[in-house]
Amino acid sequence: MDRQQIALKLTIDGLELPFKIDTFYDRLILQKAVYLSQAIGINLGYYYQWYLHGPYCPSLTRDEYAVAVELGQDIDESKGWTLDDVSKDRLKNLKNLIPKVEQKKISRKLELLSSIHFLVSRKQIRCSEANEISNTLKKFEKDFTEEEVREAVRELQEYGLLAR
């Protein structure tokens, strides 16, 4: 692991998520969790673009696999390292945004949160209109209801990820 990969591992640990990439949902959760961590001010250096399931970073995928392979070999070079205190506090707060439910439901929620944040912060949509967001997401073949969108926007605002 290099420093960026160590920081990635510490971030996922800070969110109390398992570093798993076995299934599509595992990988989606890691992608979106890192996206939201960066949005909250943990600067890991991953540049996201829009793909089929919302914001996605190819170089993060490569790091995920590199870290997972080492963890599979019982090598964890993040031991002995720690994040700075401010970043740790931010992760502690963000952790509460991730529900303790089955993988598929977590991935759906994180996909929605990160997609809305990406589209609003890149000025593709306004966050004031839930139906506008829902319709935009439908264009990308995402089936999120207005109610789900409204709740997601409220949570993003509550956690300081979007301005009210």
Place this chain on the structure above:
Amino acid sequence: MGCSQDSKSEKLIVDSIHGDIHLNKREIDVIDTPSFQRLRHLKQLAMAQMVYPTATHTRFAHSIGALGMMIRILDAAGRNGLDISPEQREQLRLAALLHDIGHYPYSHLMEKLDRVDLSEEIVKETKIVSKAIDKQIIPYPRHEELGSLIVTQRPDLLEALGSPEQAKIVADIFTRSVTADAQLSKLVHSSFDIDRWDYLLRDSHATGVPYGHIDINYLLNNLRASSEKILGFSLKALPAVEHFLLARFFMHRVVYYHKTIFGLEEACRQLLRRLRDRNVDHNGIPLDGEQVKVIAKSDDLHGFTDAFVDNIVQRAVKDEDKVIRVLAKAIQSRKPPKLIKEVPVCEEPGSKHNDGTVFFERCQNGLKSLSEEFDIPLGQFILCKPKIKIMETPREYRAYEITSLNADELRARAHEEEEEQIWIFKDGNKEPDSFWDIEYSLVGKFSKYFFQSYRLYLVYDGDDENKVFDKLRITVKDW
């Protein structure tokens, strides 16, 4: 050597790899901007010329070559079913030309500063308090992100490209962003892209090393496109595809990860990180990603070239810090870090322990005492482990997984997860199959293997070099 003919061209550049490259008016305008001319002062292979003296070609030559490559691919794909509009064609050509516009001085060397580990951070005895990673500091952006910023915000390029909208479309293609056509973007960045095709041929030609000489004409002649613009190769070109994958692998082993070249580059990375991350006198190195972006948006960009780093190294030779001084002298006077021990490993991912991981762990445990025993500062030891996979497959697909997915599902996954997917058109099929689906491909079978070289270097400045290295090598023999 190929030749890219274009009856509407206004200028002709003769390239040593692709032959004649015909440029249109807009491309000439782009090339003539100061932002693009900066690429003349970035060596394509950073410090490789310290070993291969003729490897002095530049990002400028590679960028023109990438355009030449794109013209050849578009011509070939057009003859074989790829239907794209003249506008898209123009945008793809510009994206190829500009794909490396955001490179740092010495390219990846400076870009990856945030990933560099110093020996003090690697050894296990170091106190935890000194091993905190401050993630409030913004890392250096990747060169594609920086390139997007330059293309969409530098006035000279905005003017040359005609409009901010056109600039954004071009940048979106080379960063594979929201609005870009995903399949067309892959021509610029993927396993088989104009970047790799050109750099393998060009780096091989410039170094004199034969391994990058891919069968470009045969690949181009066998390029196919599906109705959904998915580009692949006809089955008979499979050996050329496999050769391409191996060419990249061998070029990494012989050139990019050459022990002396990599050692010098790693010494320079460590030098720059030490200067940047200390409390005083950073020698002008941007302290974080925000400062890099400020440079990219201002006229300071024009001086953000290899000479920027050369000047830092020159000043660092007289630095008060001994480790910084020794590293700088090693680079300036080409006294490269010498290998104390190297453990090369070729394995499948997932194997529990290998000689390399054992060696690395022993270094982590023993390096501090070694440094004390020989009275050499820990920072003069360089521990690294460059790695190359035959294919950068994010996920190991097995044959039954491939066959259990239909074409749309496979494509969806390829779109999001597998930049490295390669498509093969079997005889008579209009839709391609995955390269991994071809069971008799030798390279496919080994694609999950990686080569990794665990290395312990020392940068030494004493007069008793041979004696010290002999003794060190005996000490670490069984690590």
